[in-house]
Amino acid sequence: MLKFTSQITTHLKCRTTPFTTLIQNPKSSSTSLNFTFLNHLKNQKLDSARAVFNKIPSPHVSLYTKLLLAYAHNNNLHEAINLFNQIPSNTKDTISWNSVIKASIICNDFVTAVKLFDEMPQRNSISWTTIIHGFLSTGRVNEAERFFNAMPYVDKDVATWNAMVNGYCNNGRVNDALRLFCQMPSRDVISWTSIIVGLDRNGKSYQALFFFKNMVGFSGVGISSTTLVCGLSAAAKILDFYAGIQIHCCMFKFGFCCGLDEFVSASLVTFYASCKRMGDACKVFGETVCKNVVVWTALLTGCGLNDKHVEALEVFSEMMRFNVVPNESSFTSALNSCVGLEDxxxxxxxxxxxxxxxxxxxxxxxxxLVVMYSKCGFIGDALCVFKGICEKNVVSWNSVIVGCAQHGCGTWALVLFKEMLREGVESDEITLTGLLSACSRSGMLQKARCFFGYFARKRSMKLTVEHYACMVDVLGRCGEVEEAEALATSMPVEANSMVWLVLLSACRVHSSLDVAERAAKRIFEMEPDCSAAYVLLSNLYASSRRWLEVARIRMKMKHNGIVKQPGSSWITLKGMRHEFLSADRSHPLTEEIYEKLVWLGVKLRELGYIPDQQFALHDVEIEQNEEMLSYHSERLAIAFGLLSTVEGSTITIMKNLRVCGDCHTAITLMAKIVNREIVVRDSSRFHHFKNGICSCGDYW
Structure with a gap:
């Protein structure tokens, strides 16, 4: 009993005199400070952590390294190095040196990192790998290569080799990665996965799948779920359904349950969707127990890839209903489906x-959002969104430049390009395509010549057939048909049918029959059944009143079974697409639509409108020609839009072919009559009709 009472008294003394105990036990005090210090670091309270650190008697070197790395992550390299210099020289170990080098790399100060590396009294493999990885992560492959070659062979462990292989792949040097991979004395699962991913991401999916099969069959290295997903990605890109099925079987074999592993499930959904097997993709999605945002987004994107845009938007709505927070990829896929539906x-x-x-x-x-608003006819909204993007990349600039080009805002496109250069963003092939398109649709021939020459001299870029087609288009639209033909024949690569079709279209606008016949001959040599070439040549003969030639071309088309693509226009209202053909009478509101067109016809004639017979292109009586022109598909769509939308609102019409000159004149006057903006997107560009004028300035 006495012994028990003594134990209670001792226990109470400990509970009632903690401060005394801490003073008497400095080790316990130091442990408490260490805990508080680490807790402040964890909660990113750097000043509080430093205040506690200063109270720790003889802090361990590991605490120094933790604090200096925290300073580095806050971009305060000066304090990190000062702290490193305060470490007692007898306790500075290789880990602390590696940490301060890593801190310099985090702060992107490679001069200091190299200086510290050179001053190290002793290096290990981590020291070398740290600085090599730092250079690779910022794209400085040559410097990383120099350090790798200088590294003692005995220190080159598998992690260092992996870092170089991965770095080469991430910077597009796939052949160097392959060479190094073959030289590796030993390989682990990371080595194989790095080369498979690198090949797949650099457009060598066939080789990636070959390496995957070698790894599974012959390497003897244990496989991971990440490796299987990488192999499946390669199979999806080259649409190798059989290989993908085998990998799916491997996932079961190696115990990676698809229903429980969300990462694996997402990759399977993407694979089946890429192979146009949406039923299988939906089945995998349904079998997934816990669906995170990645799995939902895989199904959403898969629906879009298979042109199931309505279903894609339903998936997006379901995500929101189940409180799955969409990420950027989810929004991108959903907006792409809106573009697909033009909704x-x-x-x-x-x-x-x-x-x-x-x-x-x-x-x-x-x-x-920039692409969506541009393609749906609202370039002003696209520009507003563009201005708000925090960190614009080359895709941002290209999207808005191409958007301005589509809407005929050539001056805006050029101003944006100048701003892009001032921001230091490197232009690419798509930038040039956008600029040439902007010049083409705005008649800026000299500007186009300057851009074409400037990009041709850039060593980092190679002009493609598409760029030459754009330049031929610029020359042709500006009436320089012979020069356009000369460019097409003198290209460093053989001109394809697209180039000659662009030239033929320009000949149609400028009535250049000789060049048109030569361009058509080239097209028919490459594509004997090109309906667009037959139609353009036929229309050119018709506008010249050469009806025998028109009849000959039509007979040839009939004999070869070539069918002219019918002109159609459509308008999307409340998620429903209403499509019209010329003289179409299939719509439920046909009577009201034709009544509206008759009313508009009367108003047009009051404004002095006279139908332009050359755009009827049929050898029939004038009265019949006028009737044909009055009921072109775009006019039917506009009439329906006027009947179905709020007065004063903008009407947006889409057309699959180029709007004819007579309809262009009529719609310009219609916009004035109804006091509305009418937007028409044809195969060439967007036309914004408002107050009796068009944004194209009658140049398209």
Whole structure:
């Protein structure tokens, strides 16, 4: 009993005199300070952590390294190095040296990193790998290569080799990665996965799949779920369904349960969707137990890839209903489906959801919004979104430049390009395509020549057939048909049918029959059944009243079974697409539509409008020609839009072919009559009709 009482008294003394105990036990005090210090670091309270650190008697070197790395992550390299210099020289170990080198790399100060590396009294493999990886992560492959070659062979462990292989792949030097991979004395699962991923991401998916099969069959290295997913990605890109099925079987064999592993499930959904097997993709999705945002986004993107845009937007709505927070990829895929449906209303709803989640100004979402608004006819909204993007990349600039080009805003496109150069963003092949298109649709021939010459001299870029086609288009539209033909025949690569078709189209506009016949001959040599070439040549003969030639071409088309693509126009309202053909009478509101067109016809004649017979292109009586022109598909779509939308609102029409000159004149006057903006997107560009004028300035 006495012994028990003594134990209680001792226990109470300990509980009631903690401060005394701590003073008497400095080790316990130091442990408490260490705990508080680490807790402050964990909660990113750097000043509080430093205050506690200063109270720790003889802090261990590991605490120094933790604090200096925290300074580096806060971009305060000066304090990190000062702290490193305060470490007692007898306790500075290789880990602390490696940490301060890593801190310099985190702060992107490679001069200091190399200086510290050179001053190290002793290096290990981690020291070398740290600085090599630092150079590779910032794209400085040559410097990384120099350090790798200088590294003692005995210190080159598998992690160092992996870092170099991965670095080469990430910087597009796949052949160097392959060479190094073959030289590796030993390989682990990371080595194989790095080379498979690198090949796949650099457009060598066939080789990636070959290496994957070698790894599984002959390497003797244990496989991971990441490796299987990488192999499946390669199979998806080259549409190798059989290989993908085998990998799916491997996932079961190696115990990676698809229903439980969300990463594996997402890759399977993507694979089946890429192979046009949406039923299988939906089955995998349904079998997934816990569906995260990656799995949902894989299904959403897969629907878009298979032109199931309505279903894609339903998937996006379901995500929101199940409180799965969409990421940037989700928004990008959903907006791409809005573009596919040309549904501006749904695009605005998704835009609003992006604003609520704070993703409006994120680069990928912002880029997709720019494209969506541009392609749906609202270039002003596209520009507003573009201005709000926080960190614009080359895709951002290309999207807005191409958008301006499509809408005929050539001056805006050029101003944006100058701003792009001032921001130091490197232009690419798509930039040139956008600039040439902007010049083409605005008649800026000299500017186009300057851009074409400037990019041709850039060593980092190679002109493609598409660029030459754009330049031929610029010359042709500006009436320089002979020069355009000369460029097409003198290209360093053989001109394809697209180049000659662009030239033929220009000949149609400028009535250059001789060049047109030569261009058509070239097209028919490459594509004997090209319906567009037959139609353009036929229309050119018809506008010249050479009806025998027109009849000959039509007979040839009939004999060869070539069918002219019918002109159609459509308008999307409340998620429903209403499509019209010329003289179409299949719509439920046909009577009202034709009554509206008759009313518009009367108003047009009051403004002095006279139908232009050359655009009828049929050898029939004038009265019949006028009737044919009055009921072109775009006019039917506009009449329906006037009947079905709020007065004063903008009407947006899409057309699969180039709008004819007579309809262009008529729509210009219609916009004035109804006091509305009418936007028409044809195969060439967007036309914004308002107040009796068109944005193209009658140049298209």
């Amino acid at each position: 501006l209303e749904k695009g605005r709803v998704i835009h609003a959801a992006g604003i609520k989640m704070g993703l409006e100004n994120a680069v990928y979402t912002g880029n997709s």
